Amino acid sequence: MSQSHTVMRSCFACRCQQEKMQMLRLVVDAQGEIWPDLLQKAPGRGVYLCMETACLQRLSDKRLGLLRQKSNVVLPQWARVCIRLEEGIQGMVVQQLLRCKPLMCVGRDAVMHQMWKNAPLLLMMVNEMGQALQRQVMNAVDKRTELGLKTIVLEDIPVAWLHDVFQRERVSVLSLPVSKQAERLQRWCVWYRHLKGHKVSDGE
Numbered sequence: 001m002s003q004s005h006t007v008m009r010s011c012f013a014c015r016c017q018q019e020k021m022q023m024l025r026l027v028v029d030a031q032g033e034i035w036p037d038l039l040q041k042a043p044g045r046g047v048y049l050c051m052e053t054a055c056l057q058r059l060s061d062k063r064l065g066l067l068r069q070k071s072n073v074v075l076p077q078w079a080r081v082c083i084r085l086e087e088g089i090q091g092m093v094v095q096q097l098l099r100c101k102p103l104m105c106v107g108r109d110a111v112m113h114q115m116w117k118n119a120p121l122l123l124m125m126v127n128e129m130g131q132a133l134q135r136q137v138m139n140a141v142d143k144r145t146e147l148g149l150k151t152i153v154l155e156d157i158p159v160a161w162l163h164d165v166f167q168r169e170r171v172s173v174l175s176l177p178v179s180k181q182a183e184r185l186q187r188w189c190v191w192y193r194h195l196k197g198h199k200v201s202d203g204e
Contacts, residue, residue, distance in 0.1 A: 006019055007019065007020040007021075008020065009023055009048040010048065011023065011048060011049055011050035011055060012026075012047040012048060012049065012066060012067070013049060013050075013055050013058065013059055013063055013066075014050060014052070014054075014055040014058070016050055016052075016055075018050055020040070020048070021040070022187065023048040023049060023050055023051065024036060024037075024038070024048065024049045024050075024051050024085070024191065025037040025038075025040045025042070025046045025047070025048055025049075026046055026047050026048070026049060026067075026081075027042045027043075027044045027045070027046045028044065028045075028067065028070075028071035028072070028073055029044070031074065032071070032072045032073050032074035033074065033077065033080075034064070034067070034073065034077060034080075034081050034084075035081075035084060036081070036084055036085045036088045036089075038088055038089070038092050038188070039092075045070060045071065047067060047070070051190075051191045051194055051195075052194065053194045053197055056194055056195060056197075059078060060078055061075045061076040061077065061078045064077070064078055064081075082195065085191075085195060086192070086195055086196070089188050089191055089192045089195070090158075090161065090192070092188055093161055093185065093188050093189060093192070094161055094164050094165060096181060096184060096185045096188070097161065097162070097165045097185070098165055099181060100176050100181055100182065100185065101165065101166075103176045103177060103179075104174050104175065104176045105174060105175045105176070106166060106171055106173075106174045107171065107172070107173065107174075108133060108136070108137075108172070108173060110175075111123070111137065111173050111174060111175045112136075112137070112140060114175050115137075115140045115141070115144060115151075115175070116140075118149060119177050119178075120149070120150035120151070120152075120177065120178035121144075121149075121150070121151050121152070121175045121176070121177060121178060122152045122154070122175065122176050122177075122178055122182040122185070122186060123137070123141065123151055123152065123153045123154065123173070123174075123175045124154045124157045124162075124173065124174050124175070124189070125137065125153070125154070125155050125156075125157060125172065125173050126156075126157045126158070126159040126162060126171065126172050126173070127155075127156040127157060127158060127159060128159050128172070129172045129173065130172070133172055133173065137173055138153075141153060150178065152178065152182075152186055154186060154189045154190075156193065157189065159171070162174065
């Protein structure tokens with residue numbers, strides 16, 4: 001019986017190793033511009049970035065100079081890469097939400113009803129969620145945890161993402177069963193939070 005092979009890659013910035021699919025791939029085009037390849041399908045030679053907050057905080061145009069060993073990279077451009085990555089993640093999250101929409105429970109009542117089922121859940125709460133609703137939802141998460149039920153919680157989701165998908169004036173919380181699609185959605189949301197939490201440096 002053949003065993004599945006896990007492909008590992010090293011982060012070009014901090015040299016840590018992670019599974020390839022858990023990392024961001026960056027590619028350099030013919031003009032020396034760096035682009036995020038969120039689906040890891042773009043042609044050309046790429047490098048990988050772990051997207052951990054500590055690693056992002058150390059990145060700068062000077063560190064991007066390491067890519068010159070493999071490609072004709074034009075510098076400075078780290079600030080542009082961050083903008084491209086932020087916009088790319090937002091687009092991919094909205095697309096993924098649209099794909100998962102038929103599986104989602106949207107709004108407090110629907111989410112609270114699903115929380116009492118045994119299935120592992122991904123829970124998304126927007127950054128403008130009211131404190132009373134947040135406490136109610138997190139109390140339910142705590143009770144699920146006591147029962148040994150898996151709940152992945154993503155907080156501070158931009159309200160605009162959900163508005164673009166559901167075309168409703170206000171969506172504060174949604175849930176969906178854990179799946180490969182949900183895990184991909186989770187990864188991109190975490191990357192977005194890490195990216196927004198770091199400061200772009202153009203120095204050392």
